Each structure stands twice: as C-alpha cells, then as structure tokens.
Amino acid sequence: MxxxxxxxxxxxxxxxxxxxxxxxxxxxxxxxxxxLEMRRPQLDDDGLVVDIGLxxxxxxxxxxxLNYQNLDEVPEFAGKNTTTEFxxxxxxxxxxxxxxxxxxxxxARGLTTMKVxxxxxxxxxxxxxxxxxx
Amino acid sequence: MxxxxxxxxxxxxxxxxxxxxxxxxxxxxxxxxxxLEMRRPQLDDDGLVVDIGLxxxxxxxxxxxLNYQNLDEVPEFAGKNTTTEFxxxxxxxxxxxxxxxxxxxxxARGLTTMKVxxxxxxxxxxxxxxxxxx
Amino acid sequence: MxxxxxxxxxxxxxxxxxxxxxxxxxxxxxxxxxxLEMRRPQLDDDGLVVDIGLxxxxxxxxxxxLNYQNLDEVPEFAGKNTTTEFxxxxxxxxxxxxxxxxxxxxxARGLTTMKVxxxxxxxxxxxxxxxxxx
Amino acid sequence: MxxxxxxxxxxxxxxxxxxxxxxxxxxxxxxxxxxLEMRRPQLDDDGLVVDIGLxxxxxxxxxxxLNYQNLDEVPEFAGKNTTTEFxxxxxxxxxxxxxxxxxxxxxARGLTTMKVxxxxxxxxxxxxxxxxxx
Amino acid sequence: MxxxxxxxxxxxxxxxxxxxxxxxxxxxxxxxxxxLEMRRPQLDDDGLVVDIGLxxxxxxxxxxxLNYQNLDEVPEFAGKNTTTEFxxxxxxxxxxxxxxxxxxxxxARGLTTMKVxxxxxxxxxxxxxxxxxx
Amino acid sequence: MxxxxxxxxxxxxxxxxxxxxxxxxxxxxxxxxxxLEMRRPQLDDDGLVVDIGLxxxxxxxxxxxLNYQNLDEVPEFAGKNTTTEFxxxxxxxxxxxxxxxxxxxxxARGLTTMKVxxxxxxxxxxxxxxxxxx
Numbered sequence: 186m187x188x189x190x191x192x193x194x195x196x197x198x199x200x201x202x203x204x205x206x207x208x209x210x211x212x213x214x215x216x217x218x219x220x221l222e223m224r225r226p227q228l229d230d231d232g233l234v235v236d237i238g239l240x241x242x243x244x245x246x247x248x249x250x251l252n253y254q255n256l257d258e259v260p261e262f263a264g265k266n267t268t269t270e271f272x273x274x275x276x277x278x279x280x281x282x283x284x285x286x287x288x289x290x291x292x293a294r295g296l297t298t299m300k301v302x303x304x305x306x307x308x309x310x311x312x313x314x315x316x317x318x319x
Numbered sequence: 320m321x322x323x324x325x326x327x328x329x330x331x332x333x334x335x336x337x338x339x340x341x342x343x344x345x346x347x348x349x350x351x352x353x354x355l356e357m358r359r360p361q362l363d364d365d366g367l368v369v370d371i372g373l374x375x376x377x378x379x380x381x382x383x384x385l386n387y388q389n390l391d392e393v394p395e396f397a398g399k400n401t402t403t404e405f406x407x408x409x410x411x412x413x414x415x416x417x418x419x420x421x422x423x424x425x426x427a428r429g430l431t432t433m434k435v436x437x438x439x440x441x442x443x444x445x446x447x448x449x450x451x452x453x
Numbered sequence: 454m455x456x457x458x459x460x461x462x463x464x465x466x467x468x469x470x471x472x473x474x475x476x477x478x479x480x481x482x483x484x485x486x487x488x489l490e491m492r493r494p495q496l497d498d499d500g501l502v503v504d505i506g507l508x509x510x511x512x513x514x515x516x517x518x519l520n521y522q523n524l525d526e527v528p529e530f531a532g533k534n535t536t537t538e539f540x541x542x543x544x545x546x547x548x549x550x551x552x553x554x555x556x557x558x559x560x561a562r563g564l565t566t567m568k569v570x571x572x573x574x575x576x577x578x579x580x581x582x583x584x585x586x587x
Numbered sequence: 588m589x590x591x592x593x594x595x596x597x598x599x600x601x602x603x604x605x606x607x608x609x610x611x612x613x614x615x616x617x618x619x620x621x622x623l624e625m626r627r628p629q630l631d632d633d634g635l636v637v638d639i640g641l642x643x644x645x646x647x648x649x650x651x652x653l654n655y656q657n658l659d660e661v662p663e664f665a666g667k668n669t670t671t672e673f674x675x676x677x678x679x680x681x682x683x684x685x686x687x688x689x690x691x692x693x694x695a696r697g698l699t700t701m702k703v704x705x706x707x708x709x710x711x712x713x714x715x716x717x718x719x720x721x
Numbered sequence: 722m723x724x725x726x727x728x729x730x731x732x733x734x735x736x737x738x739x740x741x742x743x744x745x746x747x748x749x750x751x752x753x754x755x756x757l758e759m760r761r762p763q764l765d766d767d768g769l770v771v772d773i774g775l776x777x778x779x780x781x782x783x784x785x786x787l788n789y790q791n792l793d794e795v796p797e798f799a800g801k802n803t804t805t806e807f808x809x810x811x812x813x814x815x816x817x818x819x820x821x822x823x824x825x826x827x828x829a830r831g832l833t834t835m836k837v838x839x840x841x842x843x844x845x846x847x848x849x850x851x852x853x854x855x
Numbered sequence: 856m857x858x859x860x861x862x863x864x865x866x867x868x869x870x871x872x873x874x875x876x877x878x879x880x881x882x883x884x885x886x887x888x889x890x891l892e893m894r895r896p897q898l899d900d901d902g903l904v905v906d907i908g909l910x911x912x913x914x915x916x917x918x919x920x921l922n923y924q925n926l927d928e929v930p931e932f933a934g935k936n937t938t939t940e941f942x943x944x945x946x947x948x949x950x951x952x953x954x955x956x957x958x959x960x961x962x963a964r965g966l967t968t969m970k971v972x973x974x975x976x977x978x979x980x981x982x983x984x985x986x987x988x989x
C-alpha cells in the first residue's frame with residue numbers, strides 16, 4: 186500500500202457544550218495543523234499516489250472555508266461540538282467529495298483509503314480515517 | 320475510525336542482559352516520550368473519542384509509577400529486558416486495565432483499539448498496539 | 454551563558470483591528486505552544502539554571518490565566534491587538550514579575566535574561582526577549 | 588502487534604518526466620528523511636522486535652547506495668519517475684531482501700510487515716508498506 | 722527585542738568542488754526548510770514585528786527563484802560552492818533588498834536584525850544572521 | 856554571523872543530590888538529543904563554517920565517552936550534579952578542546968563562538984554557549 190501526506194493549517198474560535206468540557210465551554214480557539222494522508226495499492230501511470238500540487242491546493246481550499254471562523258456561528262455545525270475528532274471527519278468528507286468530483290485529477294479516483302489528522306497542540310491530536318468510495 | 324492521541328514522558332534507568340545489547344548491557348537510561356492513541360468507530364454523545372482530560376491524567380498516572388525509577392529494581396520486571404518495545408506493551412496493559420476499571424470515564428468503554436508508542440530518541444521509537452476488550 | 458527552556462501551551466479566541474489583518478479581523482483563535490528560555494552566566498549551587506519544577510509550574514500558572522479565554526473580553530487588553538508578538542511580551546512580563554516575587558525560588562534571582570517564544574503553527578512563531586531586573 | 592522504527596536520511600538529484608510535474612521536470616533534488624518501521628506479533632527471546640543496531644546499519648547501507656546520486660543516471664531507474672512514493676517502495680524491497688538474506692539477524696525473520704516513509708519536506712511525505720515473506 | 726519567524730522550503734540540485742566534500746562532489750540535491758526570523762526593538766502601530774502575510778509572500782517569492790533549480794547552472798553562483806551556509810547568506814541578502822525596496826510594507830523598515838536558517842536534514846542546519854541597514 | 860548545527864544523542868543513568876530534585880534523587884536516566892552549533896563571522900575558503908563530516912564525527916566521539924554510562928560512577932563528575940545544563944557545559948569544553956587540537960580541521964580555528972543544547976524531553980532542554988579561544 187502506498188500513501189502520500191500533505192500538511193496545512195487553519196485557525197478558528199469555538200466553544201463546547203457539556204460539563205465534560207470544563208473551561209473549554211468558554212469561547213476559545215485553536216490552531217489545527219492538518220495532515221491529509223491518501224492511500225492506494227498501486228501507483229498511477231506517472232508513478233504517483235496523487236498529484237501533490239492538486240492535493241495541496243484542494244486541502245488548502247477546504248481549510249480556507251474554515252479558517253478564521255467562529256465555528257459556533259457556522260450553520261452547518263449548529264448543535265454540534267466541533268471537537269478535534271469531529272472536525273477531522275468533516276474535513277475527510279469534504280476532501281472525499283472533491284476527489285469524487287475530480288478536483289484532485291482523474292488518477293485520484295484510484296485512491297482507496299484516506300486519513301485526516303488534526304494536531305491541536307504539541308501534545309494532542311485526533312484523526313478520522315476511512316474508505317473512499319470506489 | 321476515529322482516534323485521539325495524547326503525549327507525556329518519563330525518565331528511567333535500566334540495563335539489558337544479552338550480548339546483542341553491546342554497551343547497553345551497562346547501567347544507562349532513557350527519556351521516553353509516550354504517545355497514547357485510542358480508537359473507536361463512532362464518537363460518543365459529546366462528540367469525543369474519550370475525555371482528553373481524563374486520558375491525559377490516566378496516562379500521567381501510569382507513567383508516574385515508572386518515572387525516575389531504576390527498572391532493574393522493579394520486581395515486576397525481574398528477569399526481563401525492559402526494552403522500548405517491552406515497555407510499550409506494559410503501558411498498553413496498564414492503560415487498558417484503567418479503561419476497564421472505568422477510570423477514563425464510562426464512554427471510554429467504546430474504545431476498540433489502542434496504540435502506545437515510546438520515542439527513545441529523535442531517530443528511534445517502538446510501539447505496541449492491539450484490541451481492547453469489548 | 455547557560456539557559457534552560459520549558460514548554461507549555463494555551464488556546465484562545467481573539468480578533469484583530471486593522472485592515473492589514475484581512476480575514477483575521479474576524480473572531481478566530483489559536484493554539485500557542487510557548488517556550489520559556491531563562492539564562493544566567495553561572496549555575497546555582499545545585500548545578501541549575503533554575504528549579505525546572507518551579508519554572509514549569511509558574512509558566513503553567515501564567516498561561517492558565519489566558520487559557521480558554523476570548524482575549525477580546527480581557528480588560529487588560531482593551532484597545533490592543535493581541536498578536537503573537539504582543540502576547541509574547543505579556544507573558545515575559547508576567548514571568549519576570551513572578552521571578553522578582555520569588556515564586557521561581559530564591560536562586561532564580563540569578564537569572565539575567567529571558568526569552569518567550571509563541572508558536573502559532575508549524576510555520577510561524579514570534580518571540581520577545583530582554584533583560585531581567587538585577 | 589509490536590513495531591520498531593529507525594530514522595536515517597539521504598540526499599539526491601533527479602528530474603521527472605510528464606507535464607503533471609511542472610517545474611519538477613527540471614533537474615532538482617531532495618533530502619529524504621527515511622523512517623523504517625518493522626512489525627511482528629511477538630517479541631523475540633531478547634525482548635526485541637529486531638536488533639536496533641543491525642536495523643540502523645542495514646538502513647544506512649541501503650541509503651548509502653542512493654546517497655549523493657543523480658537518480659536520472661542510475662540504470663535501474665531508467666524510464667521511471669523516481670517520485671517519493673516510488674523510492675519508498677524501492678527501499679522497502681531492498682530492506683526486505685536484506686532481511687531474507689539474514690543481514691538483520693536470524694530473529695528478524697519473525698518480522699511480518701514493514702513500512703518505509705520518506706519525508707521530502709516539513710509538509711510532505713510518502714510511504715510504502717506491505718507484508719514481508721514468511 | 723521582538724522577533725517573528727516564518728517557514729518555507731525549496732528543493733535544488735547542486736555539486737561541490739573540493740576534496741573536503743567527498744561524495745558531495747557528485748551531482749546530488751537537497752530540500753532546504755527555511756526559517757526567516759526578523760527582529761526589532763519595538764512593535765509597529767498595529768502591534769506587529771512585520772505583516773506576516775507579506776513576509777510569507779516575499780520569502781516564498783525569493784525561494785521560488787531557487788526552487789527546482791540545478792544551482793550549478795545559475796550564473797550568479799558560478800565558481801562558488803552553494804553550501805547551506807552560503808545559501809543562507811544569499812537568501813538573507815535577497816530578503817534584505819526586498820525590505821529596503823518596501824516590499825514587506827513600510828513598517829518593515831523598523832526591522833533591525835534578521836536571521837535565515839536552512840535545515841538540510843533532521844540532523845543538520847546552517848544559518849546567517851546580521852544587521853539590516855537603518 | 857554564520858552558524859552550522861549538527862545533532863546527535865546519548866543515553867545515560869544518574870541521580871541527583873539535594874532536596875530540590877525530589878524524585879530525581881533516585882537513580883533514573885535520560886536520552887539527551889544534542890545540538891552543536893558553531894559560529895564564525897566569515898566562511899572559510901570552501902564556503903563552510905566547518906567540515907560537517909568532521910564536526911559530526913567529533914561530536915559523536917565526545918558523546919560516545921558518555922553514552923551508556925552511569926554518570927554517578929564517572930570519577931570526573933564526583934560530587935557534582937550532572938544536570939542537563941552542567942552536561943551542556945561539559946560537552947562544550949570537550950568539543951572546544953578538540954577544536955583547539957585541530958581535530959575539526961585547520962579551518963575550524965576560525966570558529967568564534969559555540970552553543971551546545973541538550974534536549975531531555977519534548978518539553979525541556981538546556982544549553983551552554985560561549986566564546987572559543989582565538
């Protein structure tokens with residue numbers, strides 16, 4: 186199995202609902218350093234997992250929609266705790282949709298699985314990984 | 320599959336038995352930077368893999384029992400080489416026991432697999448991963 | 454010249470005023486990973502720059518006052534842009550005051566200079582450094 | 588499952604063929620920081636995944652054959668794009684052959700899977716992983 | 722003294738002249754991860770060392786002129802060994818010229834010193850630092 | 856001012872004397888990841904701060920004398936607390952002696968200052984820096 190990983194980051198504000206969150210129930214924020222790992226069993230005809238330029242651009246585009254936002258005010262996230270693990274799955278889905286739409290190039294349809302990791306500090310990170318539609 | 324990782328460290332002395340260890344047969348020591356990764360297929364009702372505060376506390380508690388010890392004098396390790404990979408499994412088992420005992424909170428019982436990685440330097444690390452009891 | 458560095462982090466929300474900040478004029482946030490470096494020309498009688506336990510505790514205490522805050526609502530920062538470089542100087546001053554008050558131990562009065570670095574992402578950081586009062 | 592990872596690096600020149608590579612069609616180069624991860628379900632009699640000294644030496648030996656080379660002039664790679672993901676598989680195969688030949692010690696035959704990751708910058712890396720012959 | 726650091730990278734091929742370089746006399750290459758640190762004694766009116774957006778853009782622009790090049794064919798470097806430390810000074814000079822030309826904004830003229838660090842691997846880096854013209 | 860940095864590590868056991876050290880009064884140990892930074896105002900005739908191969912070898916040789924040792928049993932350290940900051944100065948002195956003896960090559964006599972940093976964990980490090988004899 187081959188994999189390729191690209192890294193980008195975004196910065197947001199949010200607050201959490203639930204006693205379990207303690208002081209994180211207050212409005213606060215985070216820098217998320219995002220690792221996008223894409224996997225496939227065989228390389229494409231160019232010897233690539235995916236076009237790294239397109240992958241970086243598309244990751245940047247997905248993160249631009251979240252960057253410098255107060256996530257408490259994003260309608261799509263209403264009633265949700267935008268935890269690190271939750272956001273990892275959101276970004277996974279958005280990248281998966283772009284792959285399906287051909288925005289990472291036609292060869293990217295050969296990708297079979299993907300993992301999105303969000304580093305919230307030097308001592309904590311969370312991830313979501315799963316299959317990509319065939 | 321979702322995952323959450325927290326990081327802590329501990330510092331110990333030990334020596335190894337067996338010619339294969341060369342100079343590491345002498346009393347020496349290590350800083351181990353520990354990554355504890357916990358995984359589950361669905362988030363809990365708060366949108367979490369596990370309560371990160373409890374996870375960090377319990378990892379710190381497990382490492383506190385090892386920290387600033389000469390592992391050659393720990394009865395439980397008598398007759399064993401406390402290699403990095405061996406210690407990864409020890410810490411795995413101790414965290415797993417705390418999860419079973421409910422010390423990471425009731426929702427932590429939804430965790431299905433776990434990985435413990437010990438970094439012994441900038442160029443070497445070892446890990447143990449496995450399933451958690453249902 | 455000897456130096457000792459300890460690392461901690463905090464997570465905040467804030468917004469900036471001024472066209473130069475572009476989208477960062479919106480409410481957003483950051484994780485700041487903080488490096489506190491303390492320097493002195495000679496070690497103390499224990500062979501230390503400073504008691505690392507006390508230094509870590511006091512850094513954590515200073516950051517706890519900022520952690521999980523919306524800095525736009527902190528009276529002390531009213532009318533200020535709480536940029537990374539500005540916050541580095543704020544933390545410098547607060548640690549310096551604790552050193553003067555003896556909270557890092559009596560030997561910490563031998564410290565002569567200090568540097569506070571705030572990492573806001575994997576690609577950007579800012580710092581403030583200066584002399585400590587004799 | 589246990590794993591052990593060792594890190595080394597090498598520096599090469601190369602160029603790529605295909606419009607998709609844009610400016611990377613020109614002669615350029617890279618530093619690759621290589622992580623070699625070896626896995627097995629049980630430790631050997633010494634409590635090891637593999638002799639870390641031998642593993643480091645053999646990784647260094649494999650990379651020495653590539654280090655300071657212009658890969659465009661290496662006959663084995665003629666007609667291939669020596670992308671990061673391609674090189675990860677090349678190094679995987681060469682390490683696997685050395686394991687089979689006994690060069691990582693007899694206990695290394697207990698290794699079951701392996702992963703080779705090449706970091707080409709702070710924001711991009713690629714890997715190949717697979718089973719080792721029984 | 723305040724400082725701000727931004728990070729970017731570039732990838733080149735080159736060879737060195739002189740027995741001291743051993744195998745690095747052959748055509749090879751490197752990824753250089755570049756840290757640009759800019760310093761000034763007082764923040765500007767916006768609370769900044771320098772506009773981080775402009776600083777990142779200008780660093781990227783300077784590195785784009787070197788990226789994906791065979792430095793042996795760059796006329797400006799004829800007869801020079803393009804060592805890591807040499808390249809650090811080249812990039813320093815090019816950024817300094819852009820600061821003088823106003824390309825980092827008018828406030829950047831308040832910068833007094835600068836440091837450029839090039840990381841060539843996880844175990845080696847080199848830097849050039851110096852004053853900026855008043 | 857130019858600088859060059861090389862990185863190596865060593866692993867030791869030791870214990871400290873003095874109540875201030877708390878549990879570190881027990882026999883324990885550490886991995887120290889060492890950064891050796893050497894500086895000079897002008898490059899040598901080859902465009903170098905120092906021969907990086909010789910610098911790496913000499914750093915490795917100095918650390919080999921400490922590696923896999925119980926520092927409590929090293930006669931030279933009798934009656935001393937071998938703290939991170941103390942060890943940074945020890946290594947500084949030993950490298951400085953090798954520079955004076957010509958073991959980093961004749962051009963290394965152009966080095967003017969040096970800094971030795973010892974990382975004891977992901978959150979703590981200490982350093983000693985000073986002038987080199989002319």
